[in-house]
Amino acid sequence: MTKVVKFGGSSLANAGQFAKVGKIIRADESRRYVVPSAPGKRNAKDTKVTDMLYQCYALAEAEKDFTVALKKIQERYESIINGLNLNLSLNKEFALIAENFRGKAGEDYAASRGEYLNGIIMANYLGFEFIDAAEVILFDQNGEFNAEKTDAVLSARLRECKCAVIPGFYGAKEDGRVKTFSRGGSDITGSIVAKAVRADIYENWTDVSGFLIADPRIIAKSQVIKVITYRELRELSYMGATVLHEDAVFPVRKAGIPINIRNTNAPEEEGTLIVESTCRTSEYTITGIAGKKGFVAVNIDKDMMNSEVGFGRKVLAAFEENGISFEHLPSGIDTMTVFVHQEEFEGKEQQVLSAIHRLAQPDSIELEGDIALIAVVGRGMRSTRGTAGRIFSALAHANVNVKMIDQGSSELNIIIGVKSCDFETAIRAIYDIFVVTQI
Ligand code: ASP
Secondary structure (H helix, E strand, O other), rough: OEEEEEHHHHHOHHHHHHHHHHHHHHHOOOOEEEEEEOOOOOOOOOOOOOHHHHHHHHHHHOOOOOHHHHHHHHHHHHHHHHHHOEEEEEOOHHHHHHHHHOOOOOOHHHHHHHHHHHHHHHHHHOOOOOHHHHHHOOOOOOOOEHHHHHHHHHHHHHHHHOOOOOOOOOOEOOOEEEEOOOOOOOOHHHHHHHHHHHOOOOEEEEEEOEEEEEOOOOOOOOOOOOOHHHHHHHHHHHOOOOOOHHHHHHHHHOOOOEEEEEOOOOOOOOOEEOOOOOOOOOOOOOOOEEEEEEEEEEEEEEOHHHHOOOOOOOOHHHHHHOOOOOOOOOOOEEEEEEEEHHHHHHHHHHHHHHHHHHEEEEOEEEEEEEEEEEEEEEEEHHHHHOOHHHHHHHHHHHOOOEEEEOOOOOOOEEEEEEEEHHHHHHHHHHHHHHOOOOO
């Protein structure tokens, strides 16, 4: 059995956290390939090392003195090294970093040092081989990740070593210059490594015990989702539920490798298992609830719309002309509603309205802002009667007016539109009926 384990920044923020991570890795010898993030926040007011590096490099770019800022970063690493009693000095590494900063090696290079240095410490602490991600995570000259080449190089390299540490977040372009993924990208590295070694599982260790059924800021003690499919996850993360970088699912999903979200601070908990498919029915009819505020409903009226061929296309062309994507599109006989992001729409609203008038000649258009969309997601809905009915009755009891309801044809989700001021009440009511009372 082979496991790839990725640890997030808060799991590696100080020596105490490193020790927890060491214990987790040593507890299971199949945990052979380790992908660390840079040290994260030690408390709410702290700064992540990655952010410190960006700030420090900005000084270098502006040709200002960055020595104090770099010293502070070095101190963070030294406190980890000393806390773990390691016989390791990063002086040479920091001298080289300072030299490269002066030579303006680039923002990506600067940010990547967070993971690079943490990887060196981790390898030393565990007695594992250190592999610089710049040698094995490969981008093309345009900065696009080269999945095929990486897979070939990485799997050949890892075949040679039993245990290794590969820092997350970065790789290198063909000319050798460092390139990073977007923020939170160590999750992606972990997924790429898991695919390269054909791991049995990709464990992603963080500071929460998995995906919660609902946002803990709304439901104080939300239960954890035990098993979720990739498709369900996609629906929920699109609606704002985040634990994992969105791009992290693709490499392992293609290879059929499950991801297990685990909590470094509570390793005894099983966390959430993300799988391609499962015959395990979920505990509740729904797997999760997520939502976002800030949508606008553009209601378009026209008599006999139902018989006018091409009406929908003309309306959508007005949005396309203005570079606005739509979220949902419920329609009636003489009405059609386009849901869009308020932020994206606001600045262009009058241009869009006049384009709709010009292209589709509607009778009237009405706008309604401050709408929240809530996605109720669950593979169990397909085989359960009355899910929509239960949602409606829960919302009616909670005095929430439903503006829109849209069930995807996959029967994997139901999207509900409510006024933004009803958002939290609506989520509580839905959680209550499906999870707490299960009526
Ligand atoms: N250290 C990087 C960040 O803060 C990448 C990561 O942690 O995944 O975004």
